[in-house]
Amino acid sequence: MNPETDTTTALKSFLSFKLADKTFALEVEKVIEIIEVPKITSIPKAPAHMKGVINLRGQVLPLIDTCVKFGLPEIEPDLNTCIIVIDLLLKEKTIRFGAMVSQVLEVLEKEEGQIHASPSIEANYNLEFVKGIIKENEDFIVVLDIDKTFSVEEVKLMKDTNEKKTKASKTK
Amino acid sequence: MAQYDQMFREEGNEQLEIAEQALLSYESHADIGYIEEAFRALHTFKGGAHIFALTNLGDFAHMIESVLDGIRHGLLTDEPRIADKLLKYLDHLKKLMNDPELKDSQTQLKNNQLVKEIKALSSKISDAIKKSDQSKETALLEAFIEQEDEENISTYYLTIQPLIDIESGSGHPVFGILEDIQEMGNHKLVPAYKTDGSTIERWDLYVASQATREDLEAQFMFIEDEVELAVHKIANFNLFNELGFEELLKVLDKTPTEQKLSELTDYVGSLKETMVADSEDSDAPGKDSKSSSIRVSTSKIDVLMNLVSELVTDQAGLKMMVSTDPDPQFEGLVENIERHIRQLRDIAFEMTLVPIDRLMGKFRRLVRDCAISINKEVNFKVTGENTELDKIYIDTLSDPIMHILRNCIDHGIESPEERSKKGKPAIGTISLDAYYSGAYVHIEISDDGRGLNTQSIQNKALELGLINENDKLSTSDIYELIFQPGFSTAKNVTNVSGRGVGMDVVKKNIEDIHGEISISSEAGKGTKFTIKVPLTLSIIDALLVKADHSHFVLPLQVVHKCYELRYDSLTDDFNNLLVLDDKQIPFIDLRSEFSLEKTPVPEYCNAIVVKCRKMELAIITDEIIGEYQAVLKSVSEYYKHQEFVSGATILGDGSVALVLDADKLVEQKTKLA
Structure with a gap:
């Protein structure tokens, strides 16, 4: 063990990205690749944040509009829009999906100790999805807990609430 | 080493399965051929076990082998329930696979006990082992010729005698035909000329090929009037590979025509004798017959x-x-x-x-054991075991079919006393029939038992709150209730079936692979389960359609008919019914169903009538693009609630089109309504 590798293991990399005008980050080891937005095939009757499916080199990849997922307005794809391809381990099964974000920024390297538990991140975001906070140039960036954010159960939950909403609006 | 260990495990289990199946067959038909089969399998197994130094396994297999050897020599005919005993030994062998070192004391005890038993058997055999060499010889001869036959190559002797004058080198079609035949395999063509030296008198053609006699005769069908043809099949293997055949042909050139055939048959007869002599040296006939296939993971x-x-x-x-x-x-x-x-x-x-045959060994065993354990006698008949299915299906179907079989034995077939009271044969019959039908494989499992009792199913469903008292259910609706979770009408819970965690899982497993299961039953006569699965999972023939800006794919198997109609003829219809060919058919407009409204509605649209499980349904699309070979891909867990999308496929331009499941579309629609 030379000291060089020691320092790198202590470092953790994060990919920062933008949803609308807010900055978030996720652990880089979850990211498979970042791609541009191809033609999207929407799936009818799916919850609003389930944008549809895309063709990733012959693989059908589900696509999530991360903005809608966090209650922000839907992303209108432009030049900056990117899809982060993520592998998620769920019940011993790997699910690959694309998370559409407004803009991908950079990879930040932080020491383990620099990740703070979120003290009070107001009630703007559901705290359950937050893994921690990192500080970059005096700005605080929220690190998302990917496993929780995009779990299938979570998707189902969203769907149920959506349905309730639509049912409620129908009864009106 | 672990890797080889795994290899032996796979191969070993396979061989044991073959042996088990053969023994089960032997139990119902005492045919020595089955014993031969089991013997071969065990021999291979023994070889493998010794290679990996699993001595306990190898030795035990060897002992079983010697008992089998005794049986095939007809030396153990007086032993009662021999197959039963042998099956017990095989079971033990299977157990040994997991514990080859005999670490478990109980296994060791059992081992010693069984070894003693077998030794007693084999001593009976060794007393008289050399008595009947004759039967061995014939068995070997048959086995050997069969093996040759597997390659399906036969040797034919053809004589072609022109009825008109054909000169050698002329462009007569017969020359083309002869060339074609010669391309089929090893051959020798001997022309005989008339006295002028250029007109053909006759050809003698010897050819070894996979073609049948009919194939060869068909070659000449357009010049039937111009030549006289005689085709003789002289051997069901390739004579050109045999010693002395070429020489014989040279001799035959000088032999008078009439004697040629008898010379040939004599030669083939002598060959067969030498073959037996050759193969007597090796104690495992058919050992090399597997060389034409390889094992791929x-x-x-x-x-x-x-x-x-x-x-x-x-x-x-x-x-x-x-x-x-x-x-x-x-x-x-x-x-x-x-x-x-x-x-x-x-x-x-x-x-x-x-082939579905792969599963049958397991099933035969299951039926036999199940029936014995609850004192019923069941005859298990299998037809269509060569029907082939996608490997994935075979794996997925195994459990559901086992469950159905268990149900048939436990609930379907009555006890022997009850059966004879009803005037049925005491031995119940369960038959499994597999066959192709269109793009599907059907597997029918039927018993001749008491049939389903609709009343008790209904009572049970009422009790469980699955239906209301006022519900009017058709017979098929009642049968459907069996597939509800937690449903079981068995009065007594036996260890065979009746925990009520079955039929719903059966249905789910089958539906997971896009299959269907249905029941028909007649009280007192029996019950029939029909499982229907598509031939293959991964590529389907489909119809590519377009609605608005989206492409959709419909499996061609369900598409019945397509119509073109004016789009505005749909709009004023409040109950979504369409009259096509004087029939009222409900329709689903993909545009309104999926809220697709990016492009203006077209003037004309297409109605595609598809066959759903319960009814016909018209699906309204803007345009039918055409037939399409769709490579099915799953749309991932995220969309499992959009059940009407059974998959997706990637189109030529790289975009993704959704594969629609008409049944689920209807289901979802009726659920909402």
Whole structure:
């Protein structure tokens, strides 16, 4: 063990990205690749944040509009829009999906100790999805807990609430 | 080493299964051929075990083998329930596979006990082991010729006698035909000339090929009037590989025509004798018969299938490119590639298909054991065991079919006393029939038992709150209730079935692979379960349609008929019914159903009538693009609630089209209403 590798293991990399005008980050080891937005095939009757499916080199990849997922307005794809391809381990099964974000920024390297538990991140975001906070140039960036954010159960939950909403609006 | 260990485990289990199946067959038909089969399997097993120094396994197998040897020599005919005993030994062998060192004291005890038992048996045999060598010889002869026959090559002797004058070198079609035949395999053509030296008197043609006599005769069908043809099959193997055949042919040139045939048959007869002499040296006939197949791991085949699917998709893209920019040279190339890919696809598909026979050993055993454990006698009949299914299906179907069989034995078949009271044969019959029908494979499992009691099913369903008292249910609706979770009408819970965690799982498993299961039953006569699964999971023939800006794919199997109609004829209809060919058919308009409204509605649209499980349904689309070979891909867990999407496929331009499941579409619609 030379000291060089020691320092790198202590470092953790994060990919920062933008949803609308807010900055978030996720652990880089979850990211498979970042791609541009191809033609999207929407799936009818799916919850609003389930944008549809895309063709990733012959693989059908589900696509999530991360903005809608966090209650922000839907992303209108432009030049900056990117899809982060993520592998998620769920019940011993790997699910690959694309998370559409407004803009991908950079990879930040932080020491383990620099990740703070979120003290009070107001009630703007559901705290359950937050893994921690990192500080970059005096700005605080929220690190998302990917496993929780995009779990299938979570998707189902969203769907149920959506349905309730639509049912409620129908009864009106 | 672990890797080899795994290899032996796989191979060993397979051999044990073969042996088990053979013994089960032997139990019902005392045919020595089954014993031969079991013997061969065990012999292979023994070899493997010794290679990996699993002495306990090898020795035990060897002992069973010697008992089998005794049986096939007809030396153990007086032993009662011999098959039962042998099956017990095989079970022990299977147990030993997991504990070859006899670490478990109980296993060791059992081992010692069984070894003693077998030794007693084999001593009986060794007393009289050398008595009947004659039967061995004939068995070997049959086995050997059978093995040759597997390659399906036969040797034929043809005489062709022209009825008109044909000169050698003339362009008569007979020369083309002779050339064609010669291409079929090893051959020798001997022309005989008339006295003028150029007109053909006759040809003697010897050819070894896979063709049948009919194939050969068909070659000549257009010149029937011009030549006289005689085809003799002289051997059911390739004589050209045999010693002395070439020499014989040279001799035959000088033999008078009439004697040729008898000379040939004499020669073949003498060959057969030498064959037996040869094979007596090796104690395992058919040992080499497997050399024509190799063992490939299933994961490799999966990868191959994926790659082929990718190729099919790429090919669609290529084809689209060439159609937008026609270039004759490029077009030709693309057509070639398409043809090759199709061949490749077919071959790759064939590799993933396995005969359903693979499962039968397990089933036979299950039926036998089950029946014995609850004191019923059951005859298990299997037809169509060569029907081939996708490997994935075979794996998935195994559990559901086992469950159904268990149910048949436990609930369906009555006890022998009850049966004879009803005037039925005391031995119940369960039959399993597998057959192709269109793009589906049907597996029917039927018993001749008491049938389903609709009343008790209904009572039970009421009790469980699955139905209301006022519900009017058709018979098939009542049968459907069996598939509800937690449903079981068995009065007593036995260890065979009746925990009520079965039929719903059966149905789910089958539906997971896009299959269906249905029941028909007649009180007192029996019950029949029909499982229907598509032939293959990965590539389907489909109809590509368009609604608004989206493409959808409908499996061609369900499509019945297509109509063109004015779009505005749909709009004023409040109950969504369409009259087509004087029939009222409910319709689903994909535009309104899926809220697709980016482009204005077209003037004309297409109604595609599809066959659903319970009814016909018209699906309204803007446009039918055409037939399409769809490589099915799953749309991932995230969309499992959009059940009407059974998958997705990638189109030539790289975009994704959804595969619609009409049944689920209807289901979802009726659920909401």
